Amino acid sequence: MSIYIHIPFCSSICSYCDFCKLLKNKKWIEEYLIVLEKEIKENYKGEKVNTIYIGGGTPSTLSNKELEKLFNILKIFKTEKNTEITFETNTEDLTKEKINLLKKNINRLSIGVQTFNKKKLEKLNRKLDINNLKNALKNFDNVNIDLMYGFHNQTLESLKEDLKKIISLNPKHISTYCLILEPHTKLYIKKYKPLDDDKERQMYDLIIKTLKENGYIQYELSNFSKKNYESKHNITYWNNESYYGFGLGASGYIDGIRYENTRNLNEYLKGNFVLNKHIVTKKEKIENEFIVGLRKIEGISKAKFYKKYQKNIKEIKVVNKMLNEKLLLEDEINIFINPRYLYTSNEILLNFIEM
Ligand SMILES: C[S@@+](CC[C@H](N)C(=O)[O-])C[C@H]1O[C@@H](n2cnc3c(N)ncnc32)[C@H](O)[C@@H]1O
Ligand code: SF4
Incomplete structure (x- = not known):
């Protein structure tokens, strides 16, 4: 943890x-x-x-x-x-x-x-x-x-x-x-x-x-x-794993729930810690997996992805499309952003929001 x-x-x-x-x-x-x-x-x-x-x-x-x-x-x-x-x-x-x-x-x-x-x-x-x-x-x-x-x-x-x-x-x-x-x-x-x-x-x-x-x-x-x-x-964070966030304005991800603490010191000191909570759906969890995971230069492990979601990563349409367009590349182990496009990675990652 x-x-x-x-x-x-x-x-x-x-x-x-x-x-x-x-x-x-x-x-x-x-x-x-x-x-x-x-x-x-x-x-x-x-x-x-x-x-x-x-x-x-x-x-x-x-x-x-x-x-x-x-x-x-x-x-x-x-x-x-x-x-x-x-x-x-x-x-x-x-x-x-x-x-x-x-x-x-x-x-x-x-x-x-x-x-x-x-x-x-x-x-x-x-x-x-x-x-x-x-x-x-x-x-x-x-x-x-x-x-x-x-x-x-x-x-x-x-x-x-x-x-x-x-x-x-x-x-x-x-x-x-x-x-x-x-x-x-x-x-x-x-x-x-x-x-x-x-x-x-x-x-x-x-x-x-x-x-x-x-x-x-x-x-x-x-x-x-x-x-x-x-x-x-x-x-x-980049492996999309759980963590506690404590303190003013901190955010956390525990038991499939993302939460964000208040940024208001008075509220915080009164013990009203959490401002909002969101139960992450499986679809959102997969989206997040890409949005944070592809920030790593080595990318996302195909085997680990399968173990986590019982789904072949290449069955995901956007992944397949971007592999064909060479925006993403793969080796035996991982799928990762083509190093030529690292500067435009934010645009690549946007494809995974509401995919
Ligand atoms: C929020 S600070 C916390 C650590 C420490 N107070 C400091 O100033 O280094 C962490 C980092 O966020 C980055 N940062 C904060 N505001 C930023 C901004 N508007 N644009 C880019 N980086 C920012 C700074 O590089 C800073 O080192
Ligand atoms: S104002 Fe922001 S960047 Fe400056 S010292 Fe405080 S946290 Fe760091």
């Missing part, structure tokens, strides 16, 4: 972010942790836990005292020695004391960097503490760094600079994000212009080429890692 825990607090708000986040407030954090424990105790059924992902918001914005409370709560879960426990951070929080505390409680660090370019960081309303970043990498083996691209007027040269820097730091995992202009964000309101499609494609290709040349394996559309350092937690 996998567990996602959402900590919605941030020290400052980035100009592009539409995630479930709130400016941090000591009183809210204190109440939040009490209610989070209640939510977990009410819902977790004691399954063995393979992965825990503490995401946000910015979990690292919590003080050491608050984090100790959080880690105490996590003792509820039946973890094992090799349970992957990821913790999301921003560099300004990664002091030596915090690193020491994290080392005792988690084994995978995900660090939001986005860019090393000072001007762009300012535009995004973000800070970067390069010394903390280097120190974190010295202390943790399994580290992911988030890199963003697709800024207005960004040149391939400036992306190359960011790639050079990230590669020199040698993290085991790199997640890439193309900037999305979300309504209600500061960038959107200020009419920040997106990058044109052609440039975005060139950037995507440059990222894949550069990271591959430097020893990274692309194992998902936007995710790269050194061998054996894939994110086990995210693979749960």
